[in-house]
Amino acid sequence: MSDRSEYLTRKEKIDPLLFEQGWDVSDRSFVRVEIDTKQSDFILKEYRTVSETLKNDAESKYADYILLDSASAPLAVIEANRTSKDPLVGQKQAEEYADDIRSQTGRDVFIFLTNGKEIKFWDRSRAGVRTVSGFYSRRDLERIRFQNEHLMFEAPVIVNTDIVDRGKNIENVKHYGHYPCPNNYLNISGHHQFSYDFQLWHSKTQNLC
Structure with missing residues (x-):
């Protein structure tokens, strides 16, 4: 200034x-x-x-x-x-x-x-x-x-297609599921285990595994 x-x-x-x-x-x-x-x-x-x-x-x-x-x-x-x-x-x-x-x-x-x-x-x-x-x-x-x-580690998002079955919904889950998580919240395969409330696109909670 x-x-x-x-x-x-x-x-x-x-x-x-x-x-x-x-x-x-x-x-x-x-x-x-x-x-x-x-x-x-x-x-x-x-x-x-x-x-x-x-x-x-x-x-x-x-x-x-x-x-x-x-x-x-x-x-x-x-x-x-x-x-x-x-x-x-x-x-x-x-x-x-x-x-x-x-x-x-x-x-x-x-x-x-x-x-x-x-x-x-x-x-x-x-x-x-x-x-x-x-x-x-x-x-x-x-x-x-x-x-x-x-919390900088971003785990890959693996979508359970038995629950999220529409192409657009799958892409939305992948997009909004990329949240950072600590390493001790990962399982042995390195996949983040969490539930994400996806009511904007679906009527029930979506589980990512």
């Missing part, structure tokens, strides 16, 4: 939305603002701001916000734009900030893109960018991160 309209968007719209989810931008144990992702040390948790690095000769890139986890490590970055811009305008920049953090810590962070009216969320370990109704709390983001890091 640079000009006044972007500054006002942040102060009048984005900061209050963050506060609703427990992110107080004045509390440095929760949120860091205008952080140089090139010159900060994310391992040591030394967050260098624009005022500290703007005038030196080293490469700099400034994340509008970095949300911190309960250990004060980076959890998410936020790229903010004025309300007149599409939030996706900042996607490439935000990805570069996240890459800078991951290159140091070996751990990915979540990405939010916003213009104060619309919020996009990007969990790069899962799906693409999607629109969300608001920012996620620290607890929510830490929970998602835990799931990503510990």
